Amino acid sequence: MWKQLLRRLMLAVPVLFLVSLMVFSLIHLIPGDPGRTILGPEATPEAVRAFDHRLGLDRPLPEQYLHWLVRVLHGDLGRSLVDGTPVSLLIAQRLPATVELAVGALLLATLVAIPAGIVAATRRGSWSDAAGTFLSLAGLSLPQFWLGLLLILAFAVRLRWLPASGYVPFLQDPGQNLKTMLLPIVVTGLRETAVTMRMMRSSLLDVLGQEYVRTAWAKGLSPAGVILRHATRNALIPVLTTSGLQLAGLLGGLVITETIFVIPGFGRLIVDSILNRDFVTLQGAVLVSALLVIGVNLVVDLLYTVLDPRIQPGGKGARA
Amino acid sequence: MRPRWGRTAALGLVVAALLLAGCGGGGSGGATGSAGNGAAAGAGGTSSGGGGTITIGINADPPNLDPSGSTALVDRYVQNSIFDKLYDVDAQLRVVPVLAASLPEVSADGKTYTIRLRQGIRFTDGTPFDADAVVFNLKRYMGPESARRSELSFVQDVQKVDPYTVRIVLKEPFSPLLYTLTDRAGMMGSPSAIEKEGANFGQHPVGTGPFLFESRIKGDQIVLVRNPNYWRKGRPKAEKLIWKVVTDDNVKVVNLKAGQLDLIDTVPAQSVGDLQSDSGFRVDIGPGLGFQGIFLNVNQPPFNNVYLRRAVDLAIDRAALVKVVFGATADPGYGPFPAGTPAAAASGSVPGVDLAKVKELLAKGGHPDGFSFTLKTAASPVNQQVAQVLKSMLAQAGITMNIQQVEFGTLLDDSDKHNFQASALGWSGRPDPDGNIYAWLHTGGSLNNSGYSNPQVDRLLDQARAVGAMSQRVDLYRQVMEIEHQDVPYVYLYFPKNVKAYSARVQGLVNVPDGIIRTADLSK
Numbered sequence: 149m150w151k152q153l154l155r156r157l158m159l160a161v162p163v164l165f166l167v168s169l170m171v172f173s174l175i176h177l178i179p180g181d182p183g184r185t186i187l188g189p190e191a192t193p194e195a196v197r198a199f200d201h202r203l204g205l206d207r208p209l210p211e212q213y214l215h216w217l218v219r220v221l222h223g224d225l226g227r228s229l230v231d232g233t234p235v236s237l238l239i240a241q242r243l244p245a246t247v248e249l250a251v252g253a254l255l256l257a258t259l260v261a262i263p264a265g266i267v268a269a270t271r272r273g274s275w276s277d278a279a280g281t282f283l284s285l286a287g288l289s290l291p292q293f294w295l296g297l298l299l300i301l302a303f304a305v306r307l308r309w310l311p312a313s314g315y316v317p318f319l320q321d322p323g324q325n326l327k328t329m330l331l332p333i334v335v336t337g338l339r340e341t342a343v344t345m346r347m348m349r350s351s352l353l354d355v356l357g358q359e360y361v362r363t364a365w366a367k368g369l370s371p372a373g374v375i376l377r378h379a380t381r382n383a384l385i386p387v388l389t390t391s392g393l394q395l396a397g398l399l400g401g402l403v404i405t406e407t408i409f410v411i412p413g414f415g416r417l418i419v420d421s422i423l424n425r426d427f428v429t430l431q432g433a434v435l436v437s438a439l440l441v442i443g444v445n446l447v448v449d450l451l452y453t454v455l456d457p458r459i460q461p462g463g464k465g466a467r468a
Numbered sequence: 469m470r471p472r473w474g475r476t477a478a479l480g481l482v483v484a485a486l487l488l489a490g491c492g493g494g495g496s497g498g499a500t501g502s503a504g505n506g507a508a509a510g511a512g513g514t515s516s517g518g519g520g521t522i523t524i525g526i527n528a529d530p531p532n533l534d535p536s537g538s539t540a541l542v543d544r545y546v547q548n549s550i551f552d553k554l555y556d557v558d559a560q561l562r563v564v565p566v567l568a569a570s571l572p573e574v575s576a577d578g579k580t581y582t583i584r585l586r587q588g589i590r591f592t593d594g595t596p597f598d599a600d601a602v603v604f605n606l607k608r609y610m611g612p613e614s615a616r617r618s619e620l621s622f623v624q625d626v627q628k629v630d631p632y633t634v635r636i637v638l639k640e641p642f643s644p645l646l647y648t649l650t651d652r653a654g655m656m657g658s659p660s661a662i663e664k665e666g667a668n669f670g671q672h673p674v675g676t677g678p679f680l681f682e683s684r685i686k687g688d689q690i691v692l693v694r695n696p697n698y699w700r701k702g703r704p705k706a707e708k709l710i711w712k713v714v715t716d717d718n719v720k721v722v723n724l725k726a727g728q729l730d731l732i733d734t735v736p737a738q739s740v741g742d743l744q745s746d747s748g749f750r751v752d753i754g755p756g757l758g759f760q761g762i763f764l765n766v767n768q769p770p771f772n773n774v775y776l777r778r779a780v781d782l783a784i785d786r787a788a789l790v791k792v793v794f795g796a797t798a799d800p801g802y803g804p805f806p807a808g809t810p811a812a813a814a815s816g817s818v819p820g821v822d823l824a825k826v827k828e829l830l831a832k833g834g835h836p837d838g839f840s841f842t843l844k845t846a847a848s849p850v851n852q853q854v855a856q857v858l859k860s861m862l863a864q865a866g867i868t869m870n871i872q873q874v875e876f877g878t879l880l881d882d883s884d885k886h887n888f889q890a891s892a893l894g895w896s897g898r899p900d901p902d903g904n905i906y907a908w909l910h911t912g913g914s915l916n917n918s919g920y921s922n923p924q925v926d927r928l929l930d931q932a933r934a935v936g937a938m939s940q941r942v943d944l945y946r947q948v949m950e951i952e953h954q955d956v957p958y959v960y961l962y963f964p965k966n967v968k969a970y971s972a973r974v975q976g977l978v979n980v981p982d983g984i985i986r987t988a989d990l991s992k
Binding site for chain 1: 531532540541612613614618670671686712714715726727728875878880881882884895
């Protein structure tokens with residue numbers, strides 16, 4: 149098992165390399181020279197030329213990429229093209245808020261969706277099932293931007309219960325942090341919750357029809373015992389898969405949440421660096437995201453084995 | 469290079485991954501924690517400490533606070549609180565001395581400016597402000613690395629006359645110089661801080677201004693605190709300024725309403741009435757310096773045909789456009805000089821729509837049944853609305869306009885490379901009229917994206933730089949605009965106004981046409 153894990157970690161290296169090469173090629177395919185874009189409409193051509201020359205942006209692209217790669221291999225993510233801030237510092241400043249959003253969204257999804265999914269599956273056709281279905285459809289179809297603004301208008305402008313924005317690091321002031329993060333987490337986690345709930349419901353229904361569950365009923369186990377101990381555990385495996393996959397897809401939604409709630413997060417860092425053609429920051433940020441996704445997938449694989457010891461990491465049922 | 473950060477970030481990643489894992493399935497529900505790794509610096513958002521902390525919402529993150537390297541409008545917002553300038557403009561755009569003791573003495577040939585300085589002022593790091601500091605700053609701005617270089621290209625030399633007098637010698641008369649010193653080229657930074665920081669001066673800017681730089685989180689906020697030794701007695705009034713980056717206009721308005729922001733730098737037109745009718749807020753609408761419009765590429769079809777350019781120019785009902793999209797937040801415009809600026813009289817009066825004349829022009833241009841072209845415009849809601857309105861106006865004249873939305877960086881690039889038929893790009897404006905016209909219409913000008921070239925226009929523009937009296941300059945600009953309206957390399961559409969909205973508790977806001985908030989008098 150450990151050998152398998154090590155193999156997966158080794159595989160991450162070429163993946164990261166390819167990701168960085170792809171990002172570099174894509175950003176240079178977008179029209180717009182970094183110097184011109186960063187300096188903006190008011191810069192004279194000579195100022196742009198001086199800027200490009202100072203940062204080596206007038207060198208051939210392969211050379212620029214190699215220069216970046218060599219530095220990264222030495223553990224230096226480089227400096228932002230915009231103002232020379234170390235990229236590692238930018239990432240370190242932005243990561244906590246985004247991780248909190250992602251973790252909060254996942255927690256919300258887990259704590260709300262899994263029980264709701266279980267209830268919906270065990271009482272199929274009841275009003276609670278219908279309500280759950282309605283809510284999850286709403287969660288999937290309401291645009292985040294609109295919902296976020298509406299929640300701010302309700303809770304921050306009208307009721308004044310929560311601030312409209314103003315991120316405070318958790319370690320600095322936990323209370324204030326949770327207050328400001330509550331709405332963003334709800335908006336971010338809504339889709340997750342909806343998807344996880346639908347998944348939990350269908351997966352559990354599937355499991356409840358299996359032979360061994362009927363055996364368990366026949367043995368006279370209590371409903372709670374059957375559902376929670378036997379069925380749910382197996383039903384969680386596909387749910388876990390979607391949760392892992394969703395986390396990778398979360399980044400897109402995070403940009404919207406971070407914009408509405410003015411959170412200095414990772415999503416905005418990535419979007420800003422694309423708009424600025426700041427490929428150094430972008431590649432650093434994307435590398436870190438890719439690492440996170442790889443890490444999450446690894447953890448998901450490990451959790452499979454916890455839920456079902458027959459599954460081998462890297463073997464059947466695992467995702468690379 | 470600071471590998472320590474790399475390690476901290478890596479550690480943060482591991483913690484993050486573990487935390488994410490903890491919530492992957494089993495719902496342990498233990499940690500609601502953020503993986504705060506202690507790296508997040510800076511002040512906490514909007515927890516006001518009382519005593520007048522003013523939080524100002526701005527559209528974009530200032531890329532560079534160093535006046536020497538700065539090229540973005542939003543930089544000037546923050547710079548104006550950190551740096552005093554030699555001169556400033558007031559709400560009527562009159563030049564007033566700040567670090568200079570009086571207006572400069574200009575020699576009869578217009579080539580020598582003698583500036584006397586205020587005495588007894590120090591930069592916030594203790595360095596004295598004197599003639600040496602001024603010479604140091606101006607020479608730096610003239611240097612090859614400086615974005616100010618073109619503004620000072622007419623300067624031959626800067627000399628120290630005595631400890632508090634400076635002389636600027638020009639290669640030839642250049643009337644826009646005085647206004648140049650009211651902007652970034654007139655900002656004075658501490659020479660010792662500049663020498664110490666070098667290229668990083670923008671990250672630790674030091675001036676003589678009302679506030680000092682305290683901290684910043686890139687892309688999020690900049691915190692400035694009161695300069696206790698400010699040379700203007702009794703100012704600044706606020707203890708702290710927080711500049712908060714809020715990229716979305718609607719988000720900005722709700723944050724103002726929720727009390728997270730005290731002042732916002734732009735207000736979407738549809739929110740103006742709502743805020744005006746709320747007694748908790750004030751909306752201040754004043755004249756601006758800039759203009760918006762459309763470049764027509766005069767070197768490729770269809771707009772290498774002057775009749776088609778004129779047809780487009782005259783088929784647009786500017787008053788209706790402003791009414792529909794901007795309401796009170798813009799004025800219709802037919803030139804580069806908005807009302808309230810020194811050369812306003814040189815912009816033509818806005819023409820009415822004359823469809824018969826448009827038809828005649830189309831026929832002369834060989835397209836009696838109209839023609840079609842593509843407009844490239846930035847992908848923002850306002851730009852989209854403008855484009856849609858124009859499209860329907862032109863359609864009435866039989867002209868088909870296709871709209872191509874591009875991201876702003878791409879639009880700049882395409883405009884630079886003349887890769888467009890029509891491109892919607894405007895200008896934030898300068899107090900001196902030269903800054904709104906020269907580089908746009910002069911052959912080879914840095915903002916002449918149309919590729920327009922007319923020797924007569926060039927001559928008039930050069931002449932306007934050399935004559936001293938504004939009345940003479942306005943007359944020359946009027947002649948330029950008469951030619952421009954015949955040739956139409958650029959379709960002037962409207963003048964955006966300066967709209968500031970703020971909490972009724974904020975006192976002391978003066979709406980200067982350049983849009984920059986003078987913070988020394990603000991209090992809450």
